[in-house]
Amino acid sequence: MVKNIIVFVLTASFAFGANVLEIADGILGQSSAKTTALFSDGLDYLDGSGRPDIAKISNTLKSNSLFPTSYKEKVNLDIQFISNQANPLLLIKIVKEALNSLGFNEILTTEFANTKATIWGIRLNTKFMLDPGSLYTALKNTNTIISAIEKTGDFSYKYILDTSKSILNLTPLEIGKEIELSKPLEPYFIDVNDASKVEITAKNGDSWFALVRILDNNLNLIEEQRKNKKTNKINFILPSNAKYITIDDANSLENIKRGLKIHIQ
Numbered sequence: 001m002v003k004n005i006i007v008f009v010l011t012a013s014f015a016f017g018a019n020v021l022e023i024a025d026g027i028l029g030q031s032s033a034k035t036t037a038l039f040s041d042g043l044d045y046l047d048g049s050g051r052p053d054i055a056k057i058s059n060t061l062k063s064n065s066l067f068p069t070s071y072k073e074k075v076n077l078d079i080q081f082i083s084n085q086a087n088p089l090l091l092i093k094i095v096k097e098a099l100n101s102l103g104f105n106e107i108l109t110t111e112f113a114n115t116k117a118t119i120w121g122i123r124l125n126t127k128f129m130l131d132p133g134s135l136y137t138a139l140k141n142t143n144t145i146i147s148a149i150e151k152t153g154d155f156s157y158k159y160i161l162d163t164s165k166s167i168l169n170l171t172p173l174e175i176g177k178e179i180e181l182s183k184p185l186e187p188y189f190i191d192v193n194d195a196s197k198v199e200i201t202a203k204n205g206d207s208w209f210a211l212v213r214i215l216d217n218n219l220n221l222i223e224e225q226r227k228n229k230k231t232n233k234i235n236f237i238l239p240s241n242a243k244y245i246t247i248d249d250a251n252s253l254e255n256i257k258r259g260l261k262i263h264i265q
Contacts, residue, residue, distance in 0.1 A: 018148040020045045023052045027132050028066060029151030038064065054146055058133030070128050077124040078110065078156040085163045088118045089219035093189075094166055095120065098138035104130070130157075142166050168244070178263040184256060187248035192238060195264040199235040200247060203258035209250035210234040217243040226250065 018026060020042035025031040038060055039045060045060075047053040061067035083091045099107060104124050111121025124130065136146050145162040152158055170191040173179055181188055192198065202208055212225040212234065225236045228250075238245075247262075249255045 018052065020052045020057060023054060023149055024057050024061060026149035026151060027058065027061060034064070034066070035061075051145065054136035054149075055133035058131055058136075062131075068129055069131065072127075074125055074127050075155045077126055077130060078153070079122050079124070079130065080111065080156075080158045081120045081122070081161055082158060083118045083161045083163045084116070085218075086114070086118065087163060087166075087218040087220065088112070088114045088120070089215070090166055090168075091118050091161065091163055092120050093168065093219060094139065094142045094144050094163065095161070097168075098135060098142070098144075099124075099130075101138050102130070102134055103128075135159075141169060170244070173262065173264050175264055178261055181247075181260045181262060183259050184247075184253050187246045187253070188260070190245050190247065190262070191243070192245050192264055193243055195242075196238055197235070197265040198238060198245065199263045200233065201261045201263075202232040202256055203260065206256050206258045207232045208255035211248040211250045212236070213246045213248070214239065214242050215244040215246070216241050219244065230255070 021031075021036065021039045024035045024039050028035065039057070042052075045053050045056050058067065062069060081091060081095050085091075096107060099105075099122075104126065106125065108123040108125075109121065110123050111119060113119040132146070132149055139146060139161070143165045145165075146159055147162050148158075148160040150158040168189075168191070170189065172191040172193045173195070175195055198212075200210070200212070207230040208227075209229075210225070210227040210231055214222045214225070216222055222239050222242060225234060227234060247260065
């Protein structure tokens with residue numbers, strides 16, 4: 001199975017991503033005379049970079065009643081996101097945020113592999129189809145490109161993504177100023193670009209098993225700062241290639257239910 005996925009990735013890469021008609025047929029899972037006629041002039045469906053504009057393609061499919069926007073009842077929609085870049089955490093982070101922005105918040109991981117291709121398989125239990133055009137637009141905000149789409153079943157798809165230039169749209173913290181962070185629902189994700197030192201303090205009444213991961217621009221782990229006993233403060237020096245940090249509790253985020261204060265220099 002992984003071998004077939006790798007072949008699919010390489011095929012999409014050699015073709016500079018799928019062309020307009022291939023994207024349309026990939027969304028529908030079949031070729032037809034109608035899609036050939038609709039997209040015969042592919043130039044009308046290219047973006048400024050010369051790649052297929054999947055938002056335009058999707059809108060044309062929907063306006064011609066070729067692509068449904070919803071189902072009669074909830075279905076399990078299985079999707080594989082595949083990247084040949086070796087940055088699995090970045091792939092998951094950008095796709096998850098794109099899906100959240102489209103209203104898909106309950107995401108079940110069904111598969112993960114990081115061999116010659118990074119693969120994240122998910123399941124969405126939903127009445128609403130994941131619109132490739134909306135996903136394309138959401139991913140563009142992070143410089144992430146959909147290179148190819150393949151419908152593999154009635155309710156299953158593969159997306160090949162190019163994450164080589166992907167970025168996260170986070171506002172860096174102001175250096176030299178203490179910032180209060182609200183109660184976390186998940187580990188904090190912080191842009192610490194240009195900072196050299198970090199101090200994190202629990203609010204009054206809280207203490208936590210501090211767990212901080214320091215990441216580079218591609219979300220690769222550089223190092224980890226951890227406290228094995230409860231503390232109300234942690235401080236450390238950042239490596240020169242640090243771009244992001246995640247702040248977590250090794251046991252439970254309930255330990256910092258009042259939030260944290262962070263000061264970077």
